[in-house]
Every structure is written in structure tokens, then in C-alpha cells.
Amino acid sequence: MVPIIETRALTKVYHARKTAAPALDRLDLSVEQGEIFGFLGPNGAGKSTTINLLMDLIRPTSGSAALFGMDSRRSAVDIHRRVGFLPAELALWKGDTARQIIRNIALVRGNAPAQIAEAEQLAERLSFDPTKKMRDFSTGNKRKLGLILALMHRPELLILDEPTSGLDPLLQQTFNHMMLEVKAEGRTMFLSSHVLSEVQAICDRVGILRNGQLKAVESVQALTRVGLRKVSVQFPPDNAGLNGLRALAGAGDFRQQGEQWQFSYAGQPGQLMTALAAADIADVLITEPSLEEIFLTFYGDNGKAN
DSSP states (O other), X not given: OOOSXXXXXXXXXXXXXXXXXXXXXEEEEEEOTTOEEEEEOOTTSSHXXXXXXXTXXXXXXXXXXXXXXXXXXXXXXXXXXXXXXXXXXXXXXXXXXXXXXXXXXXXXXXXXXXXXHHHHHHHHHTTOOTTSBGGGOOHHHHHHHHHHHHHTTOOSEEEEESXXXXXXXXXXXXXXXXXHHXXXXXXXXXXXXXXXXXXXXXXXXXXXXXXXXXXXXXXXXXXXXXXXXXXXXXXXXXXXTHHHHHTSTTEXXXXXXXXXXXXXXXXXXXXXXXXXXXXXXXXXXXXXXOHHHHHHHHHOTTXXXX
């Protein structure tokens, strides 16, 4: 089966930048039909550049991208008919109401009555008032309108750049349910995000981008099984075993929380068990990391690319 999205050595250099380092560096990526793919990275990692290349809004310096097996440049018009796209910044007619914008875009796409009806249902689910003008919308309401426009023609592929930015937690949950419904219908979604909790909730696979380079592509389940572990230990009152654990290779980020000492561990499980047995501990809890903690192993404690 032909991948829904496929890139080969896709590269973009913005020569106007002083360093002219690639914003995207030889990206090889494949997204299959029916999956939700999360594209992770902080601002400046290259997520929006990738999306703009896929949508032929900018041109690559080298390499290629294909959607539905069609070249993203030569077949852009045909591709756009089959894609629901939400850009990072939504630039629309500020003097028009959302209802007017929805109607105009539906007329251009064709089959307007069905799209308008779908848009009304989406607006209700997102608690969105379409009677207000674009200029009066908050950031969250702009994202709601963008989601409605991306979804209302029921596209085969959704490409969404930071879709939940500005949405409150309840609406983020609504968004998650909507995306799982898209997946259940066999449609595909490519989601750019730095909100790792939403990616963990809905994605099948994730790619982690750092300084324009793809560092990992894994299933969410596999990614949470990397060598990193969270360890919470309670010592006897003298804390005699703490120094031994501090000296353990792969242990770090020690923090005291009440009577508990917590630390991260990225070494061999057997060595951890041996060190814990020698530390004369009163209690221990070892858990798998969240995507947030895995993310920090790529980007450092401040969440920014190193």
C-alpha cells in the first residue's frame, strides 16, 4: 500500500538566515493510511517548515515529498482537495463572520450544503459561535474555526499544525474524541504538537524532531518503554543509602518530596536492583516515564533543543 505521506531526504535551508543551517535536514518519513502520527518538537525544531513543504506553501531546497503517492509540487491542486489543513496562523477575512467564511470556502470546494451542515455540527461540538467576525476572535476561537474548516469536507488526510493551541482542557478532550473518530473511519492525521499529553492520548506513532533532524520514530507504546525510568525511594531516617544511589551510573535528577527521594534512571535494570538492595530502603516505586519525560531526554531540562 502506498503511504499517505512519504518524504525522501526532504531539506529546507532559509538562505536569508545568518547561519543558513537547514531548518529541515534530510527528512525521511512515512505515514500510513488510517494512523494518527504525532510530530513532536519545540518551537523552531522544523515542524511548521515540514508541514508547509508538504502543502507546497514553500519549496524544498532538495529532496521530495509525496501525498497519496503524488508529488507535493506537481500535484498540489489535486492533493489540496483531499486534505484538511490547519496552519499555525489562520489568516482569513477579518471583516467577515465565521459563518460567511465557512459558506465561502464551502462554495469554492463544492457540495456546499453538506459542508455547511457538517460545519454546524462541528461548531456545536466545539462550543463555537459562528456569528462573530473574525477580527473579534480570541486565539482559541481562531483554532476552533480552523478546525471546522479543516474537517467540514471530511478529508482523507488531516494535516494540523498545533491544533489545540489556545483551547481549554475540556475542548482539548473534545478534540481528542474527534480525532479518534477520524481514525475509526479509516482516515489519516498528521499532527504537529509540543503538547505531549494530547499526543500520548491519541497518536499511534510519533516522530521527534530536533534542530531540523528526525531523532526518533516510534509507536507511543514503544517510546514509553525506553530505558528511562522514574524511581521513588523511601529510606530509613538516616538516609544512609542515598549516596550509593547517587553514585549509580545512569541515575540523576535527584529530588526530595517529603519523605521520598525521586530520581530518573537510564541504566541497566539489574544494576538498579542491586543498588536498591544495598541501600537498605524502606520502600520503592519504579514507573515508566511519560512522553514529557522522554521528550526532556532529547531536549534537556528546559525543553529547548540543545
